[in-house]
Amino acid sequence: MALDTGAVVTRLPVLAAASLALALASAAWLAPDGHCDTPAAMPHPAPQSARDANAENSRCETCHAEIAGEWRASMHARADTDPVYRRALALEPLAFCRACHAPEADPGADAPAILSALGVACVTCHVTAAGQNAPTLAGTAGGGVAAPHAVLRAQGFATAAACASCHEFDFPTHAPGQRPDRMQSTVSEHATSAYADASCASCHMPLTVSAAASGGRKHRSHLFAASHDAAQLSAAVTVGARRTSALGITLTLAPGQVGHAFPTGDLFRRLVVTAEAVGDDWIVLGEASRALHRRFELREIAPGQTGRHVVGDDRVGVGRPQPLTFDLGEVARGRAIAWRVDYQRVEHPVGTDDSRAVVAASIVVAEGLVPATVSGP
Numbered sequence: 001m002a003l004d005t006g007a008v009v010t011r012l013p014v015l016a017a018a019s020l021a022l023a024l025a026s027a028a029w030l031a032p033d034g035h036c037d038t039p040a041a042m043p044h045p046a047p048q049s050a051r052d053a054n055a056e057n058s059r060c061e062t063c064h065a066e067i068a069g070e071w072r073a074s075m076h077a078r079a080d081t082d083p084v085y086r087r088a089l090a091l092e093p094l095a096f097c098r099a100c101h102a103p104e105a106d107p108g109a110d111a112p113a114i115l116s117a118l119g120v121a122c123v124t125c126h127v128t129a130a131g132q133n134a135p136t137l138a139g140t141a142g143g144g145v146a147a148p149h150a151v152l153r154a155q156g157f158a159t160a161a162a163c164a165s166c167h168e169f170d171f172p173t174h175a176p177g178q179r180p181d182r183m184q185s186t187v188s189e190h191a192t193s194a195y196a197d198a199s200c201a202s203c204h205m206p207l208t209v210s211a212a213a214s215g216g217r218k219h220r221s222h223l224f225a226a227s228h229d230a231a232q233l234s235a236a237v238t239v240g241a242r243r244t245s246a247l248g249i250t251l252t253l254a255p256g257q258v259g260h261a262f263p264t265g266d267l268f269r270r271l272v273v274t275a276e277a278v279g280d281d282w283i284v285l286g287e288a289s290r291a292l293h294r295r296f297e298l299r300e301i302a303p304g305q306t307g308r309h310v311v312g313d314d315r316v317g318v319g320r321p322q323p324l325t326f327d328l329g330e331v332a333r334g335r336a337i338a339w340r341v342d343y344q345r346v347e348h349p350v351g352t353d354d355s356r357a358v359v360a361a362s363i364v365v366a367e368g369l370v371p372a373t374v375s376g377p
Contacts, residue, residue: 040137040154041128044165046103050130053104053123054114060122063148066211070222071122079119080111084347084360091348096172103166125162139201160187163200167265173307175299181310186264193317195259203232203259227269233343234365236262237271237316241339246373248327249275249337253292253316261317267294267308268346268357271316271365275326277335278369286331290324291354292316293346334372341366 061068071077079085080102089097098107103124105111118124126137135150139158156162168187174180182188190196195203205220225232236258244250251273255262263269270293277286295312314322328337343363350356 040152042161043125045099056123057121067222074224076120076224080116100166160190160200175301186260189260193259230363233363239366241368241370243370243373246333249370250323250325252321252323254321255317261315270344272342272344273324274340276338277328277332278338286328288326336372337370339368
C-alpha cells in the first residue's frame with residue numbers, strides 16, 4: 001500500500017513560532033504538520049522503542065484532553081487490564097498476547113502496572129518511529145494546524161494498514177512446513193466485504209464535533225466503538241424471519257452495515273440464534289438455538305505440543321447467507337414463536353458443546369415475533 005510521503009516537515013516563521021510558544025509554554029519548538037519523505041512505520045506490537053511511554057503519553061493527554069478522555073474510556077486503554085483478557089491470559093500466558101495488549105512493555109513478562117494501565121496508548125499508534133523528537137503520525141486529512149512537535153502525515157495511517165498488525169495475525173504455533181491458520185482475519189475480511197473502500201476509522205472512529213472549548217472542530221472519535229457498542233452491533237446484521245410450518249420458523253441472517261465477518265476479532269466471539277415457542281404470559285414452552293462462529297480442533301503439531309486448526313466457519317458474511325430452520329415440535333403448534341440474536345463474548349469454550357461455553361458478556365442485537373399459524377403440517 002503506497003504512502004503519501006511528498007513533503008518535508010518545516011518550522012513556522014520566527015514571529016509566529018515565538019508567539020505560539022508563549023501560548024504553549026511547555027513547547028520547546030513548533031512545526032506545522034506536514035509530510036515527511038521517509039516512509040512511515042504503521043502501529044505494531046511492541047516493545048515500540050526504549051522510551052518513557054508513560055511520560056510521553058501524558059504529554060499527549062495534556063494538549064489533547066478531549067480525545068484523551070475518549071481513549072481512556074475505550075477498550076484500547078483497557079487492553080491489558082480488562083478482566084476477561086486477564087483470565088484468558090492466566091490460562092495461556094503468552095508473550096504473543098502481551099505484545100498487542102501491553103505494547104509499551106516487554107512482552108516476555110507481565111507489564112509493570114504503569115504500562116499495563118496505558119494499554120494501547122496514544123504513543124502506541126501515533127509515535128511509531130524510534131528516537132528523540134520522533135514525529136507524531138497522523139492521516140493526511142486535517143492539516144494546517146501548528147503543533148509543538150513534528151507531525152508526519154501518511155496516507156496509510158488512514159487505511160486498514162494502521163490497524164492490521166494487531167487485528168490480523170496467525171496462530172503462534174503451527175505444524176512445521178504447513179501454513180498456519182489465521183487467529184484473527186479482520187483485515188482480509190474487510191478487503192472482500194461490501195465496505196472494502198471504506199476505512200476502518202469510518203465506522204470505528206466516526207467524525208465527532210469537539211467541545212466548544214476546542215473551537216468546535218471535528219475529530220475522529222477515540223472511543224473505538226466495537227463489541228461493547230449495542231447500536232453498532234445491531235446495525236451489523238439484518239434478519240429475515242418467516243413461519244415455515246406450524247412447528248417452526250426459518251431465519252436468514254445477512255450482513256448489515258459491517259465491513260467484515262460478524263462477529264470478527266477474538267476467536268471465541270459468536271452469535272447465538274434462539275427460537276422460542278411462547279404461551280400465555282410469555283411462558284417459554286419450547287426452544288432451540290444455534291451458535292454461529294469459527295470452529296476449531298486441537299491437533300498435535302509437534303511431540304507434546306498442540307495447536308488450533310480452523311475446521312468450520314458459519315459467521316455472518318462468510319459465504320452466502322444460509323437459512324436457519326428451527327423445528328420446536330408440537331408445543332409450537334398454534335403458538336407464536338419469538339426469536340433473538342445475541343452477540344456473545346465467550347471467555348473460553350468447554351469442549352465442543354456450545355451450550356457449556358463460559359460467556360463473559362451478551363448483547364441482544366436483533367429480536368422479533370412470528371405469529372402462530374392456524375393450521376398446516
